[in-house]
Amino acid sequence: xxxxxxxxxxxxxxxxxxxxxxxxxxxxxxxxxxxxxxxxxxxxxxxxxxxxxxxxxxxxxxxxxxxxxxxxxxxxxxxxxxxxxxxxxxxxxxxxxxxxxxxx
Numbered sequence: 001x002x003x004x005x006x007x008x009x010x011x012x013x014x015x016x017x018x019x020x021x022x023x024x025x026x027x028x029x030x031x032x033x034x035x036x037x038x039x040x041x042x043x044x045x046x047x048x049x050x051x052x053x054x055x056x057x058x059x060x061x062x063x064x065x066x067x068x069x070x071x072x073x074x075x076x077x078x079x080x081x082x083x084x085x086x087x088x089x090x091x092x093x094x095x096x097x098x099x100x101x102x103x104x
């Protein structure tokens with residue numbers, strides 16, 4: 001069921017879209033609505049930070065250099081909520097999955 005930011009309650013499980021992926025979140029904090037496009041919410045999500053090998057071009061030496069950077073991987077639709085994150089829900093479509101343990 002599609003909901004608005006003002007309708008969210010603590011403990012709700014929601015799905016939001018992010019580019020071409022879906023993120024499943026559990027609401028653990030109050031919604032701080034400042035305006036239509038800025039509404040931050042404290043959530044729990046199944047997120048993993050891992051190091052990824054990447055290439056960049058060095059113009060001085062004219063060769064590709066391998067380096068490592070930190071990348072955040074959002075795991076899809078899992079019941080294991082591990083990390084607390086703050087998400088901006090302003091201007092996004094929000095779908096409610098569970099409220100108080102009852103699937104909607």
